[in-house]
Amino acid sequence: MPSLAAAATEKALVTAGYGRHYLVRPATPAEASDAATDDRSEQRQRTGELIAVTRGKRTDPCVGDRVRIRAVGDDQAVIESIEARRNEIRRSDRWRSKLLAANIDQVGIVLAGDPPFSEELLLRMLAASDAAGVPAALVANKSDLVEASAAVASRLAVYQALGLKVFAVAVGSDPQATRDSLRDWLAGRTTLLIGQSGMGKSTLVNALVPDAELRTQTISEALASGRHTTTFSRLFDLPAEHAPDARIVDTPGFQTFGIAHLSTSQLVHAMPEFASYLGRCRFNDCTHRDEPDCAIRAAAEAGEIDARRLQLYGRLVDETLRNPSRPRP
Ligand SMILES: Nc1nc2c(ncn2[C@@H]2O[C@H](COP(=O)(O)OP(=O)(O)O)[C@@H](O)[C@H]2O)c(=O)[nH]1
Ligand SMILES: [Mg+2]
Numbered sequence: 001m002p003s004l005a006a007a008a009t010e011k012a013l014v015t016a017g018y019g020r021h022y023l024v025r026p027a028t029p030a031e032a033s034d035a036a037t038d039d040r041s042e043q044r045q046r047t048g049e050l051i052a053v054t055r056g057k058r059t060d061p062c063v064g065d066r067v068r069i070r071a072v073g074d075d076q077a078v079i080e081s082i083e084a085r086r087n088e089i090r091r092s093d094r095w096r097s098k099l100l101a102a103n104i105d106q107v108g109i110v111l112a113g114d115p116p117f118s119e120e121l122l123l124r125m126l127a128a129s130d131a132a133g134v135p136a137a138l139v140a141n142k143s144d145l146v147e148a149s150a151a152v153a154s155r156l157a158v159y160q161a162l163g164l165k166v167f168a169v170a171v172g173s174d175p176q177a178t179r180d181s182l183r184d185w186l187a188g189r190t191t192l193l194i195g196q197s198g199m200g201k202s203t204l205v206n207a208l209v210p211d212a213e214l215r216t217q218t219i220s221e222a223l224a225s226g227r228h229t230t231t232f233s234r235l236f237d238l239p240a241e242h243a244p245d246a247r248i249v250d251t252p253g254f255q256t257f258g259i260a261h262l263s264t265s266q267l268v269h270a271m272p273e274f275a276s277y278l279g280r281c282r283f284n285d286c287t288h289r290d291e292p293d294c295a296i297r298a299a300a301e302a303g304e305i306d307a308r309r310l311q312l313y314g315r316l317v318d319e320t321l322r323n324p325s326r327p328r329p
């Protein structure tokens, strides 16, 4: 057993966080190959996660963070440093900001016709993904509920026309077909799953990660002393037969998605259908809500832009402009 003093740092990935406690898993052998440590081989033999804590008052790690850890004992570690993040996805209201995950390759927004999905929430999630520079796709679940799905289909067509990838699946009734249709999209990437409660996120995670429920229990016991586990994000590796080199981050369901951290121009950027009309409004600071001679409203009236999305956009702008601490411009 190597002495503590000899234990050098090693690369790891944060897979869950609760308060000031985290779970990390050692990086894959290839990623850790530059970690010249005495107890490297021992560490590598571990397949499971370690409980880790941070020291001092530094930036809080979040799920998806690549960190350097120092082992203390058999299954505990200290997070010594966090690598610079490629991106971070957050939701925030005026008072609180919640980091959902970092270093994500893509976002999967899970929705369904029953319970009815909120298109405003969808716009919010898309805006947050766009602002983070992360592509999003829609996973339209419960296609077995024919009537409810038909009601959603015409709205999904709008998003498909905007260039979004849309998967129609029925995770609950046909998990195998769901895995087949998502495999290529998931392969080689880290996917953040978000969506309002009841859409089928957990069902999807369980279809993709066979031991997800068991592992969630373990996480719960390790980090939260058995308390609610649905309140934090967690990262799972997918078995190779479901998708090679793939990771998925499950997040707690929510009914609101604050976008107080977004600027008005970030909201505009998240509306790709606006792009070719920008600069044609009478006022160059036009917010496209009620100003005269607005090129974007004119385009909506002419049926060139989806009117529902413009209306929802207006609500988000209202909210953004009411936020005194909003980012500018
Ligand atoms: N009809 C139908 N129900 C589903 C499907 N997938 C999930 N559900 C049900 O939808 C409910 C909510 O699912 P859950 O995974 O807990 O949603 P979450 O809140 O997004 O994690 C559960 O009762 C599931 O059994 C599906 O493909 N079809
Ligand atoms: Mg759930």
Ligand SMILES: [Zn+2]
Binding pocket: 281, 286, 287, 288, 289, 291, 293, 294, 295, 296, 297
């Ligand atoms: Zn305008």
